[in-house]
Amino acid sequence: MPAPSGQALADAGRSVAGSLPLRTMTGLVGSAASSCDVIQRTEQRMSRMVGYTRAACATFVIIPLFGWARLRHPWIAVLIVAAAAVEASWFTWRVWRRPGRLSPRLVLADVAFCVALMLVGSRAAQPDERNKIMTELVPFSLVAPAGIGFGLGLTLLAVGAVAVLMAAWSLAVLPDVSLKLGSDLLGFALWYVVAMLIARELRALCAATAAAQDEAAAAGRLAIEQEKEAESLRQREITHREIHDYLLPVVDHVAAGGVPSPALVREARRGAQRARRIIMDPRGMDPRALAVDGTASPDSTQNGLEEMMSAVVDALADEGLALVPFVSIKGEPPAEVREALVAATREALRNVVRHSASTDEVHLFVEGDADSVLVVVRDRGVGFDPGSVRAGGGMTGSYSALRRYGGETLVTAWPGDGTKVTFRWPAAEPTGAGAPGTGR
Template identity: 30%
Template sequence: MTGREWEMVVPAGSLPLARWRALRWSSGTGSALRRARSFMILTTLLYRASHLTVGVLAVAQHRPDRPVPYLGLAAALGLSILVYGTALRRGWFDPRQVGADVLVTGCALPFALYAWGGVRDTPSLGWAMLLGGSASAVAAVALTRPYALAAVALLVATHLYGYHLVGASRAVLGGHLNSLVSSAVMAWVMWWYLRRQGRLLDEANARALAAEAEKARYAERLAHHRALHDTVLATLTALAAGGIDANAPEVRQRCAREAAYLRRLVQRGADEVPHPGIGAALEEAVGSAESLGLRVTAQYHRLPEVPPEVAAAFADATREALNNVRRHAGTGHAYLTATECPAGPDGRPGAVVTVVDRGPGFDPGTRESGFGLRRSVHGRLAEVGGRAVVDTAPGEGVRVELRWPA
């Protein structure tokens, strides 16, 4: 099978795979739940920001000779930055930080203002009490149910006593306790709904991904069936009919190429599919070498997604390595493996392609690299951030390893 025949067959089966990968990357399992968490973090952050704004305006009216309100506001602001900064960075709240926020901002701050800040009236204490509402809201969504109930109960008890110390009216007391409890209840109901909808959406996405994967596998099987019909089956039918000479050199070469194609199909795992980029590029290079009489045993495993220029560089370097085997190894047989390599510093998986022959090899210390090896192998990989390594010794054959990224 030639490189042109591969190009005609593989992309036809790989088109559903491209749609499947696009769906998987754009709506991966768990993404809806992550978005629900992000929305909940943003909602409670805005709630806390509104209470801190009231606190800034209230503290600005205090006399400068009383630093405790300023220190209390600074402590509330610092804890808010810690709690919400961590949540935004990690994707969800740290329960220990939320507990500290409830104890310090929600419970201790009003008593500190009363004991050391000279606060003796309801309006002056109101901004600190407001912060208890946002503390109860985040506790309701970030803590487990027993701890969330305990946090809200503690806030209610301490705020009852705090307003009692400054002689707040029953109307103020009732309105504030209603705000404390309703903030927690509304936040919990919103989080329950968002979490439920996120899970339902993720389950729907998972089912869609499974359906797309099955369609891709079915299309891939059809593509291989067409390829087998047009190549291997056609050759066997012609041989069975007796219309051609089975010992003719061109027939033997065709049979060898198609046997190599079948070998690659058999060796591929059940769930593996050729990547439309690097897989097709490498197979074209293999087909080009086979058309010139070189027998290539190729194996592909878990080929990763690579940029088009990297796939082209791999193909050019592989073609030159195979040409070197054909010209210099004297064996007429090369072995090619291509697989995924561990992720690099950027987290993206790379690829490694190895071309091996069992020829006489050479002493790299006494032979200078030729133009093709220097420019088409080393040079092509270096241009895209990869590297090529040639390992050889007299009587040991030649092993060329192409790796990206370097």
């Protein structure tokens, strides 16, 4: 399989960056929030869960009022209802406004209130009915160990606070001690342990979300850098192609003392027009925005591979190359692949003009579709020894550009018997044959 291009890596990076943190459990959308925001908002939501529970369980304190006639001090029950309502409202308001983790001071204040609630509230009932009538205080008080689990975690202070709550409830029901006291005390311990474990799981999930978000942000930055690098490489390739394919042939011909033929004048005019576009507007370096004569063409971006190859054949024919072309394209490969194939083919044909010494029998074979393309340039000139030739402009520029898009180049030459250049996209799977450029 061909290696992915820089553009493909950039697209993949942008896809990852856009899909990972679309909506996390914290309610944050996209990658706009940092990992610190994710952690802070998660802690805030855990605190609010405790606040919601505190507000809901405050309603249980009203139930003892329904046994008004059996109470020893009904006014104490009324006082407890009012105090519980005020404390639950205050507690919920504080956790709703405060960002981040549940405050240890708020947790300890809630524990202190629950201790007072149990010790004072139980005095409203008859001594022998305290464990029965005042059981409704337990749900309200059980929220305190849940807050300890969320806010303090597994610490000596947290264990001590839970122990104080259990001791206060034991004192509150005296002398009405029964088997039910054991289940109440077990409830205090279990609410603390379960809340602590839930908080631990939520924080672990939050940390994983934050880490994924950081990785997505890093992938996005990497994708941008890769995209910039790929675009810079593309611009260098286009600049090299323009100079090597359009300007150097004219300069070399003049430097060698050649007579300016009409074809050379047309080539010089095209090269000058293209050079001006490059200087005036860097976007003009994109070959898809240039017509065959070097001027802008609104329809040139729609040119297919067959039209582009025909333009190359016509340009080389003006230079005296007797070319026998066969072009059959049944589907269009990607635009960048078309550009690379056309540039490499033009370079191979120009090499025939420069080095072959025989331009009378040159064959061009182009066949392909949207998934694969094969181009062969064959001449019967003087040939050369591939091992004795140093790679030059075409070998390091136009030919190598095709490899960056997943294609391959094979140059086969024989001294005295011509040269064969093959371009294939995508590259063929390795078969264990000889290295490119060797063998007949």
